[in-house]
Amino acid sequence: MKNRLVVVGTQWGDEGKGKITDYYASGADVVVRYQGGNNAGHTIAFDGQKFALQSIPSGIFNPHIKNIMANGMVVNPVSVVSELEALEARGVTDYKLFISDRAAVVMPYHSVLDGAAESLKGGKQIGTTKKGIGPAYADKFDRIGIRMGDLLDPDYFAVRLRDALEIKNRELEMFGCRTFSFDEIYGQYMELAGRIGKYICDTSVLINDEIEKGSKVLFEGAQGVMLCIDHGTYPYVTSSSPTASSVPLNAGIAPRYVDNVLGVCKAYTTRVGEGPFPTELDGEVADYIRERGHEYGTVTGRPRRVGWLDAVVLNHTRRVSGINYLALMLFDVLSGLDTVKICVAYELDGKRIETMPATIPQFQRCKPVYIELPGWKEDISGIKSFDELPQAAKNYVRKIEELTRTEVAVLSVGPDRLQTVTLKDIF
16 A cells, blocks of 8 residues: 555546545545646535535545645635635634645736736637636746745735736736736735735645655646646646646655556546547537536536547556556446447547647547447446446446556546445555
8 A cells, every 4th residue: 555646637627536536535644736726626525515626625624634735836815715715604614724835826917917818819719717827837937926935924025026016017018908006916915815824834844744754645636637738738738737747846745755646537538628629529429428427617617528538648648647547437427328439549641540649730630549339228326336337337447447558446426425436445
């Protein structure tokens, strides 16, 4: 048994990472969000209740778990306060939260710039949530960003804010957007610092201390590997890397401490936003899957695009993220279909390929090569073991393992944490 598990999405996000993280968090001492911001929606259901988290780690419901927002995140203090207030209003008041003093801060001008940049792209929009995540990461790498630790030093924060506004207000003017005054932001963020300052600390030290003690640490990714800034369908990607490979940098730990990676994938494929999607469906089957799977964005409410499972995508994400096991989610959604399909290769300009092209024009020309398997009619939402599955459903799971050379460790057959079947104990 290994003590450090990374949970990553293997598709374009929305795979059910929140549920799986919550499922494994019950046995964890620490849960770490290592990238992304409040553009990520994690839905968690238990005890007849449903919670939608955006930036808070999924272990927040357990008072014994240390929940860490690590340095690889971009943190919107307004969103954090709002999420905490919403949780507390529903009785979640006993929790342990830690926010990295090195995490970048999402500022008010970031969301305005995000929306303005998207509008200029016309028909070539990325499909961002317009929450300022990309501009916040851009400022981080342009070295004009503000970090959470800066909020604890009012004088230094004032210097950093003035310097940033000199540049950001000029950018806003270029876009024809309203500018921001120093006073309106400074006062608001100093008030926010007073509310969440107690959570801000050096989380790298905290995580390493826990690892040295032998604690069980769960690293929780946002979005999915196909949205990775390096290995995803660029430019239709997020602004960080959700891969397990990014955990050491984004959490401040040594690479040797990442010793197990669970890839979360739906039993089919979805994506929100723009970009190529070789197995995308429309018509009755797409509508059937979308409605049964409630495929609408947690944060945006946008209908998700729906398609068959893509083994080319899974093998790409397995390779670049070092995935050891798979968690197969929303498996029950496929019940009732006469047949199910899996994409095993692409046809690109008349040639069969089994890897994902790097450029959008090539990926757009890829046509899926399918295998077709018998479906099953039985309701599987109440099963407690793999043996209870209909034979056709078992065959579907085993075919995925064969195609990806990766063992399925977990099956999810419903939204509640109790509707989870463990095939192999990995954490």
